[in-house]
Amino acid sequence: MSRDDIDGTERTLLQSIVEVARHMFGAAASSIFLVDPDTGELVFEAVSGEGEKKLVGSRLPAGTGIAGWVAASGQPMIADDVSAVTQFAQDAAESTGYVPRTIMAAPLIRFEECVGVLEVLDRTASRSDLDDVEFLGLFATQAACTLELLLRVRHSRLQEPDRDPHALLRRIGERLPGKARPSDAAAVRLLAIADDLLAR
């Protein structure tokens, strides 16, 4: 599997998760966020139904709103009658461009850590709130397992040396000007060694 293949499968998988979640509950929309492991921010990854696809990639600060609580606590939650609540409307508008009446959200848990949040907006096919929250939780568990396997494949691929050194250099260049982390200084030292070796 090439890197592009894995990227393609990941996009398909994320899209499939939100499509299934939306159809399970006859919902107006479903969206998925993944937690940025460095900042704790929630990154909007995919949407099905109502909402702005162009917002994919946008970020919500850690610990805000329903998705923030779900990520921090690792627990699912249902909030109804939220359209009157400014904060939700803003959250939802930021993430999907769609203002819902009801939000249902469940964590994607990988081992003991929450790696993402799955949201379902305005469900209509509801048995009862208690059943809904349980059902979404079960589905989120399955989705998280699938995501986990894909991330493992990606991780093992990343450990193989890059076939194209120019692409590698470009990527290093893009990553370097980030925050001043201790790992950056170490990376720069390694680059100096590489430079030294190539000059011989």
Add this chain to the structure above:
Amino acid sequence: MTSMTPASTPPWRRERRAHFPGVPAWGLATTRQSPEPFQVSPLAEVTRQWAWDGSDGTGVRVCVVDTGVDGCHPKIGGLERSLEVVSGDGGELLVADCHPVDPAGHGTACAGVIRSIAPGASLTSLRVLTDGKTGTGDALMAGLRWAVDEGFDLVNLSLSTTRSGFRESLHELADRAYFRRCLLIAAAHNMPVVSFPWTFSSVVSVASHDEADPMTYYYNPAPPAEFHARGVRVPVAWPGGREIRSTGNSFAAPHITGICALILSKHPWLTPFQLKTVLYLAADNTMTRTTP
């Protein structure tokens, strides 16, 4: 042996003795020494009327360990204190005063439920879920330890951690709370996963039933969730002076916390095991209904 503890301090809040007078180590030589007198709430006829009739929670101090509480919300009606767990200079976790705000909304919802049942109780907010990544581990431990030491009567914990690394220290802390007459009321996880501390016997664990009455609750003879309280489509306070309806065990636990505040306000000398017994005896499926 000298002790820094004032004589008015009740036995359960006293500092631990450095050594013990034999018979064996934890015993008491009752042939020559009378058991120490202490306040007792007898459990003669426990009915709902006995348990909390006429009580509004006055005098009971409750700590809501959560995402913070919006202290300006009309359904909260002010807080005794508002605190958060922060990182100190050396990276150690400290508890510091903070503005009564709630960026997530969850803590406000829980506090509002407690207030709706026990309007006279004193509420303190302790924010431990501040960071999207690590909120349920170290900060929870540091915050809960502070709340237990601070001498709150009740601690509402509508959260839990799935990290097994915290199990032992949480267990110890829950036991310590129990012996200090600080009752932890913990929400069961909403998914079928193992998490703590709601699964410990030293706490009162709560899951949801789907009825609409806030005072209806059931004892569950098949724990770990020991009680079922209202947790479906609960009208809850939300930051910004709003109200929404929310579903989850998170909102069932504060119903029991509120009911515990009513009971403790009327019977302040109940121990955690007595209080749990009163909860049991006054539950909808166990209470003896008195015929008029």
